[in-house]
Amino acid sequence: HSVGIIGAPFSKGQPKDGVECAPNKLRAAGLLERLQQQGCAVKDYGNLTFENVALDEPVKGSKSVRTVGSANQRLSEAVKAVKRDGHTAVMLGGDHSLAIGSIHGHTAAVGPVSVVWVDAHADIHTPLSSNTGNIHGQPMSYLLYELQSKVPPLPNFSWMKPCLSSRDLVYIGLRDVDPEEHYIMKLLTVKAFSMTQVDQLGVARVMEETCDYLSKKPIHLSYDIDAIDPSVTPATGTPAVGGLTYREGIYITEYLCQTGLLSAVDMVEVNPLRGRTEDDVHSTVSTAVDLLLGCFGRRREG
Numbered sequence: 611h612s613v614g615i616i617g618a619p620f621s622k623g624q625p626k627d628g629v630e631c632a633p634n635k636l637r638a639a640g641l642l643e644r645l646q647q648q649g650c651a652v653k654d655y656g657n658l659t660f661e662n663v664a665l666d667e668p669v670k671g672s673k674s675v676r677t678v679g680s681a682n683q684r685l686s687e688a689v690k691a692v693k694r695d696g697h698t699a700v701m702l703g704g705d706h707s708l709a710i711g712s713i714h715g716h717t718a719a720v721g722p723v724s725v726v727w728v729d730a731h732a733d734i735h736t737p738l739s740s741n742t743g744n745i746h747g748q749p750m751s752y753l754l755y756e757l758q759s760k761v762p763p764l765p766n767f768s769w770m771k772p773c774l775s776s777r778d779l780v781y782i783g784l785r786d787v788d789p790e791e792h793y794i795m796k797l798l799t800v801k802a803f804s805m806t807q808v809d810q811l812g813v814a815r816v817m818e819e820t821c822d823y824l825s826k827k828p829i830h831l832s833y834d835i836d837a838i839d840p841s842v843t844p845a846t847g848t849p850a851v852g853g854l855t856y857r858e859g860i861y862i863t864e865y866l867c868q869t870g871l872l873s874a875v876d877m878v879e880v881n882p883l884r885g886r887t888e889d890d891v892h893s894t895v896s897t898a899v900d901l902l903l904g905c906f907g908r909r910r911e912g
């Protein structure tokens with residue numbers, strides 16, 4: 611595997627400080643060395659620098675719109691460049707609003723992709739349906755063709771166009787979905803395996819059905835660490851009980867790795883400041899590292 615790492619120390623898609631520290635925390639935990647030790651070629655493209663747009667007043671309820679738009683434009687260019695260099699792109703967030711730039715840039719480089727969105731949340735609010743105004747709960751609405759009429763033109767977002775069909779999206783791990791999001795998902799018949807289906811089918815069957823459902827397009831795995839149960843990964847901004855076990859989370863990455871279709875991975879919402887103890891932070895960061903290692907060939911059998 612040839613991996614290109616992009617650090618995206620960005621937090622303005624949500625209100626809690628600390629998520630911008632995750633890229634360096636993941637590096638300090640030995641992510642690159644561990645990838646190299648398991649046989650990957652690794653190129654570190656460093657951390658992006660993002661401008662804080664002054665007087666970034668809310669627009670139609672969405673907060674920090676200009677700053678989020680500018681950050682994602684930069685990220686889109688960076689992901690496109692990593693793909694053009696021939697690597698699997700790994701974007702270290704940062705909050706989940708960064709999926710806008712990551713998926714946009716990935717698509718710009720390789721054409722239409724499939725998205726596997728592993729998350730406790732659907733992140734499919736529109737700016738108008740969101741109850742919080744936090745854009746990390748909205749990225750999917752900026753990306754989906756089918757929601758284009760529901761997203762008003764926003765400042766610093768004119769650089770992008772929707773680039774994803776709802777038919778090419780699968781959710782895994784949902785358990786904290788707002789009514790407005792559920793309505794949108796039903797309307798668009800989005801394929802979703804909530805924690806109920808994980809319980810009913812088991813993670814192996816969920817992965818089989820996910821890959822049977824998706825076409826053979828390159829896969830963009832957008833992994834929100836809060837998909838994993840907070841007993842394992844507590845250091846995150848919006849924890850929700852009843853999540854994936856460590857083993858289920860790893861199995862998802864092992865399964866997608868062996869498809870040979872994995873083309874870009876986001877690892878987002880790790881927030882080292884949200885751990886109550888050092889152990890909380892260590893457990894969260896090391897689980898995120900292990901999930902990424904699973905994407906690139908690490909097998910528990912040895």
Ligand SMILES: N[C@@]1(C(=O)O)CN(C[C@@H]2CCCCN2)C[C@@H]1CCC[B-](O)(O)O
Binds near residue numbers: 788836879
């Ligand atoms: N839908 C949300 C939004 O703010 O839009 C509301 N939710 C928090 C709220 C807590 C109380 C019970 C209902 N849910 C967080 C979610 C965004 C998660 C972003 B992610 O990147 O962490 O997935």
Ligand SMILES: [Mn+2]
Binds near residue numbers: 733
């Ligand atoms: Mn998310």
Ligand SMILES: [Mn+2]
Binds near residue numbers: 731834879
């Ligand atoms: Mn989430």
